[in-house]
Amino acid sequence: MKEKKLQTKDLIMAGVFAVLYVALICIMASLTGMFIPVYLILPLIAGIVLGPVYTLYISKVPKMGAVLILSVLAGFVMSASSIVVLLYVVVLGVIAQIILTKTNYSTSGIRISYIIFACATEGPFLSLFFAREGFLNTCAQYYGQEYADKIDAVTPIWVLFVQIAIALIGGFIGGRIGMGMNAKHFKKAGIA
Amino acid sequence: MFNDFSFQGEGFIKIDPRTKMIIFILCSIAALRESRTLFQGLLFFFTFALLINGKQFIFAIKMLILYGVMIGIDLLVMMFCLPEALMILLMGIRVFRMFLPVMMAFAIIIKTTRVSEFLAAFDKMHVPEEITIPFSVMFRFFPTIGEEWDNIQNAMKFRGFALTFKNIITRPAFVYECSIVPLLSDTVLIADELSAASLCRGLGANTKRTSLVEVRMGVFDYMLIGFAIWLNIMSYTAY
Numbered sequence: 081m082k083e084k085k086l087q088t089k090d091l092i093m094a095g096v097f098a099v100l101y102v103a104l105i106c107i108m109a110s111l112t113g114m115f116i117p118v119y120l121i122l123p124l125i126a127g128i129v130l131g132p133v134y135t136l137y138i139s140k141v142p143k144m145g146a147v148l149i150l151s152v153l154a155g156f157v158m159s160a161s162s163i164v165v166l167l168y169v170v171v172l173g174v175i176a177q178i179i180l181t182k183t184n185y186s187t188s189g190i191r192i193s194y195i196i197f198a199c200a201t202e203g204p205f206l207s208l209f210f211a212r213e214g215f216l217n218t219c220a221q222y223y224g225q226e227y228a229d230k231i232d233a234v235t236p237i238w239v240l241f242v243q244i245a246i247a248l249i250g251g252f253i254g255g256r257i258g259m260g261m262n263a264k265h266f267k268k269a270g271i272a
Numbered sequence: 273m274f275n276d277f278s279f280q281g282e283g284f285i286k287i288d289p290r291t292k293m294i295i296f297i298l299c300s301i302a303a304l305r306e307s308r309t310l311f312q313g314l315l316f317f318f319t320f321a322l323l324i325n326g327k328q329f330i331f332a333i334k335m336l337i338l339y340g341v342m343i344g345i346d347l348l349v350m351m352f353c354l355p356e357a358l359m360i361l362l363m364g365i366r367v368f369r370m371f372l373p374v375m376m377a378f379a380i381i382i383k384t385t386r387v388s389e390f391l392a393a394f395d396k397m398h399v400p401e402e403i404t405i406p407f408s409v410m411f412r413f414f415p416t417i418g419e420e421w422d423n424i425q426n427a428m429k430f431r432g433f434a435l436t437f438k439n440i441i442t443r444p445a446f447v448y449e450c451s452i453v454p455l456l457s458d459t460v461l462i463a464d465e466l467s468a469a470s471l472c473r474g475l476g477a478n479t480k481r482t483s484l485v486e487v488r489m490g491v492f493d494y495m496l497i498g499f500a501i502w503l504n505i506m507s508y509t510a511y
Contacts, residue, residue: 102410
């Protein structure tokens with residue numbers, strides 16, 4: 081794939097796909113929000129559902145910086161609870177971009193980069209982790225270390241790591257579905 | 273749901289978009305480190321006042337009621353010595369309470385700033401065109417995508433594949449393909465049309481673009497930033 085500068089056409093495409101990305105996350109969050117256990121595996125579901133969005137976007141705009149723009153825009157909207165999320169998502173975007181450039185936008189390259197980028201949906205949960213640290217510190221100062229330890233014990237931290245793991249799995253499945261869908265529908269329709 | 277991301281009206285006193293962003297960042301730093309009730313209250317009322325200034329009355333009052341209820345539960349649990357099981361609930365409520373001011377600061381950015389103001393502010397911050405153009409497209413597009421989504425859902429209902437609980441459980445892959453493929457095709461077509469329209473209006477021209485609206489930092493902006501910085505310093509020292 082030739083690496084050209086991003087044209088205005090590509091920038092508009094980036095904006096529209098960023099909307100789609102964020103809107104689908106909103107729809108999924110509102111559908112699963114009622115059931116807490118399902119809500120906790122949102123990274124897995126989002127990874128699968130957003131796969132076609134990502135792969136179609138990359139095959140439409142295979143240029144330097146395209147993933148970066150998507151990560152900045154999606155990160156900005158997802159950072160409604162804390163600015164940390166934006167930084168996290170942008171770092172993932174940079175890694176995904178490096179992978180894409182190294183593999184020269186091959187099919188497997190797109191899939192590998194999506195496995196990394198799928199962790200972006202973990203962002204809002206990550207801010208909970210930072211909040212927990214601050215909360216425990218204040219707790220220790222106010223009610224004593226014992227109380228803070230007790231709270232530390234009842235709120236499991238390993239959930240976060242499990243979520244990242246299932247996000248990676250979601251990214252693997254989503255990338256597969258996305259490339260399959262590209263071949264089945266979008267290439268024939270002349271869109272991809 | 274998608275209207276949450278659109279401009280809704282200007283405030284009493286105009287605040288520079290850059291000020292709003294700085295306040296949002298400062299608030300999210302301060303809120304994550306602090307959970308003392310008094311300090312949180314201060315942060316909450318700061319963002320609450322900004323929302324009132326932005327004429328977001330309904331949203332502001334909803335948030336106020338939510339905050340009041342959470343404080344109420346907190347007090348109740350504290351008074352009637354808490355059993356272990358309620359501790360998780362209490363923790364959840366308190367953590368959510370920490371995020372509330374940050375969400376409000378974010379709502380101020382989104383709901384009280386015109387897209388053209390955003391662009392003017394970004395221009396002054398020397399943000400490259402590669403970010404500003406997609407950014408403006410994004411905010412223009414939330415309602416459109418919402419409409420498309422509703423139309424696709426209607427068509428699916430008509431054929432009996434509606435996005436209901438039963439369908440999601442019994443045939444998830446089929447329902448998923450039926451909604452995502454038209455959505456993606458629509459999106460690509462819309463993007464093509466939009467880029468043709470914007471090229472006609474000279475977006476592709478290789479010159480520096482000027483802006484109709486002017487953004488300027490006033491005394492009020494510096495006061496707000498000063499207050500937000502003071503809140504951050506407070507959270508370090510006042511123990």
